Amino acid sequence: MQQKKRKLGRGVAVVGAGMSDFGMFKDKDSRDLLVEAYNEMVSSVDKGIDPKDIEAVWVGNFSNDFYTHQAHLGPIVADLLGHTPKPVTRTEGACAASTLAFKDACFAIASGFYDVVMACGVEEMSKLSTEEATEGLALALDKPYEGIVGFTFPGVFGALATAYFEKYGATRDDLMNVTIKSHSNAPFNPKAQFKATVRDLMNRRIERAKKKGDPVPAWKDEKEALWDPMFNPPIAWPMHLYDCCPMSDGASAVLLVAEEIARNFTDNPVYVIGMGQGSGRPLHTGASLTSFEANQNGAKEAYEMSGLTPKDIQFAEVHDCFSIAELIHTEDLGFFKPGEAYKAVAEGQTRRDGPMPINTSGGLKCKGHPVGATGLAQMHEIWEQLRGEAGERQIPNKNLRIGATQNLGGTGGTCTFCIFERR
Amino acid sequence: MMQERSISTISFNQFLNEEKLMGSKCKKCGTLYSPPRPICINCFSREMEWAELKGKGKLAAFTCIYVGPPWMIKQGYDRKHPYCSGVVELEEGVKIDARIEGVDASKPETIKIGTPLTVTYLHRGEEEKMETFLAFKPS
Numbered sequence A: 001m002q003q004k005k006r007k008l009g010r011g012v013a014v015v016g017a018g019m020s021d022f023g024m025f026k027d028k029d030s031r032d033l034l035v036e037a038y039n040e041m042v043s044s045v046d047k048g049i050d051p052k053d054i055e056a057v058w059v060g061n062f063s064n065d066f067y068t069h070q071a072h073l074g075p076i077v078a079d080l081l082g083h084t085p086k087p088v089t090r091t092e093g094a095c096a097a098s099t100l101a102f103k104d105a106c107f108a109i110a111s112g113f114y115d116v117v118m119a120c121g122v123e124e125m126s127k128l129s130t131e132e133a134t135e136g137l138a139l140a141l142d143k144p145y146e147g148i149v150g151f152t153f154p155g156v157f158g159a160l161a162t163a164y165f166e167k168y169g170a171t172r173d174d175l176m177n178v179t180i181k182s183h184s185n186a187p188f189n190p191k192a193q194f195k196a197t198v199r200d201l202m203n204r205r206i207e208r209a210k211k212k213g214d215p216v217p218a219w220k221d222e223k224e225a226l227w228d229p230m231f232n233p234p235i236a237w238p239m240h241l242y243d244c245c246p247m248s249d250g251a252s253a254v255l256l257v258a259e260e261i262a263r264n265f266t267d268n269p270v271y272v273i274g275m276g277q278g279s280g281r282p283l284h285t286g287a288s289l290t291s292f293e294a295n296q297n298g299a300k301e302a303y304e305m306s307g308l309t310p311k312d313i314q315f316a317e318v319h320d321c322f323s324i325a326e327l328i329h330t331e332d333l334g335f336f337k338p339g340e341a342y343k344a345v346a347e348g349q350t351r352r353d354g355p356m357p358i359n360t361s362g363g364l365k366c367k368g369h370p371v372g373a374t375g376l377a378q379m380h381e382i383w384e385q386l387r388g389e390a391g392e393r394q395i396p397n398k399n400l401r402i403g404a405t406q407n408l409g410g411t412g413g414t415c416t417f418c419i420f421e422r423r
Numbered sequence B: 001m002m003q004e005r006s007i008s009t010i011s012f013n014q015f016l017n018e019e020k021l022m023g024s025k026c027k028k029c030g031t032l033y034s035p036p037r038p039i040c041i042n043c044f045s046r047e048m049e050w051a052e053l054k055g056k057g058k059l060a061a062f063t064c065i066y067v068g069p070p071w072m073i074k075q076g077y078d079r080k081h082p083y084c085s086g087v088v089e090l091e092e093g094v095k096i097d098a099r100i101e102g103v104d105a106s107k108p109e110t111i112k113i114g115t116p117l118t119v120t121y122l123h124r125g126e127e128e129k130m131e132t133f134l135a136f137k138p139s
């Protein structure tokens, strides 16, 4: 059987996007964050949107069931935002939950069933202890085989890193380049959980030591601090604290419309020109320990639909839940050859001013990773960059037309790849 | 006895209690699976049989975990007492996840991919309540 080329029945455009602040909030819950993201989305529509015209809602959420003991989030969100009794659907794809919401919303428009819909995502993780939250994430592992022998999320990515090191000769030093690069973008993202470079965080630590009269660390540069287990302790070796994204609360939302009516809402829409998704297997049964099988299918579908090749993608947000993941994704998506991504990062190719900017938002590492909100928050970055609205973190000296998002769920069980165009 | 057990995770764990590492094999195309699969993903046959694995292999990937889930913390592991989990490539050509024993998880740099390993079984509890964790140690 020949696989047919993927296409949408009719075109879909993004005409609004919003996200809440990301962080660990004692004074805000999921509902507050959703309202923040929704209000920003509504305000971002250049020619305005009457909320009455939104016909259906999709909500991505991994596990508020576990994190906040609130299941069946769909109707709660619809009511909160004033859309009851319109249909609302919750999607679950672990950390890729809201890209699945986005994809289903696109399909609904492409089918002709609706013309104007919204997709949003939310997660509230910070009210639990690190151990409890680790257990919550571990729900997305293959429990009887991976989970039972002690694997955690950082543990699975740690194991992938050892296989990558062995195969390609990379070391922890190379992973540190990913972290330092992501943090170099973070101070310019007002929504980020950590608006700080690695150097800023070192200085804070030094100031604290001085104040308390403790021995003052004498790190000569970022790498020396990152090699210091007092600054950067192991979580699941070789994954250390600075290889891991934080636990976060946050929400995100986009407004999607049929392509032919996009200009009723804005003169500057962002078109959905490629969408792909794939599934993957647990560590022990996966085809490779240095690549995500799900990425291969996701990339193939999206590139075929768009008629583009990796060279055409000018910048991307990829799912850097752990530093090693950023390297593997940028290889799986064809931005770099297998085993070459770590060299490209060392050469500065993925910096904001480099030839292939990756995670100008600061990535999950710095922006934060409220898992169910992440996919649409990645699209929020593409939206701002393509429209020239990214402020101080705007990618310089490029006429940006094509950006992409790659979102991973679980330990690679779900991967998505979406390509966007400004015309 | 072996053939009467359905090809399932529950049976796999019963075999672990008996210190047997079991996979499944497709009767049609001969593909071997570990852990056992009830359906052959190579030829889609549902005619599967049990196949005992020798329990010899080498370390393919690993991690030393300092922040574990509650069930590992209960076993006494924490930031000061990390444990090692890994992927073992078996001699039969299939892989399995396991605890890696007999290595110093607090010195991860000393653990090498490719290290030859032999299966070992970590039992907890007795009789009806017995649970067995799959582990490997350097041969």
Ligand SMILES: [Zn+2]
Residues within 6 Å of the ligand: B026, B027, B028, B029, B030, B031, B040, B041, B042, B043, B044, B045
């Ligand atoms: Zn078969």
